[in-house]
Amino acid sequence: MGYFRIQYNPIEICRTVITERLTVLGISFSMNAQGALRVHGKLTDENRLQIDEALKPYGISLIEKESENMVEGIKYAIEELLDSPAVRTEKVSAYLSEKLGYSYSSLANRFSEETYTSIENFVILRRIEHAKNLMLLGGISLTEIAHKLDYSSVAHLSRQFKKTTGLTPTTFLRIIEKRKTPDSPNHTE
Structure with a gap:
């Protein structure tokens, strides 16, 4: 079995799904740069329900x-x-x-x-999630990840990673590798 990486833009995927689903429903709309949806014309309770149902399978919901x-x-x-x-x-x-x-x-x-929570804390949490995803993809060093996520150093990334997850990046990767090993008791397919 071959392994490969998939690169995608979640914002673009979301826009595409919304566009496809609302077009199928025949609902005229526009979206701004922040992803806020504006429906043109009167939005009935039935339309709102249709939109909710069309987007729910994709994990997208309306916020009012x-x-x-x-x-x-x-x-x-x-x-x-x-x-x-x-x-x-x-x-x-x-x-x-x-x-x-x-x-x-x-x-x-x-x-x-x-x-x-604060915006600053949320940014740290999201940066660490991005770091974890990059580590899981493999093929990129901690130095490159630190640079890519604008950390001043690998040490800074490592400190925030440990403070957030309770693990060092190296320990995190070791646990992931152990789970991938077929003879490991925690191995998952």
Whole structure:
């Protein structure tokens, strides 16, 4: 069996799914850069249910509460920031303020009220998830991962990784490799 890596853009996949599903339903719409959906014309309860049902199998759901929309917009913008090398050099606070059109303090307050964590902590968690995914894909060193995710050093990445997961990156990789080994008691296919 051969192994290969798949590279994909989750934002683009989401846009494509929404476009395909709503076109099939015959619903006229537009999406902004943050992924906010605007339905043109009157949106009936039946339309809302149709949209919900069409998108639910893909893990996509409608959010109507303004505060939830803002939080989702923040999360979406952070993912975009982490996925785009050209954008990652910007400060998170400046990027979010410009992207969402609110002061960073307003965004930070709303985010922490809704999620019980700070934007900074969320960014760290997402960066560590990205690091774990890159490690799982293989073929890239910790130095390259640290550089790709804009850590100042491998040591900085390792400290945040351990603080977040309780494991060093090396231990994490060792556990993953052990699970892949056919004679391992924890081996999964």
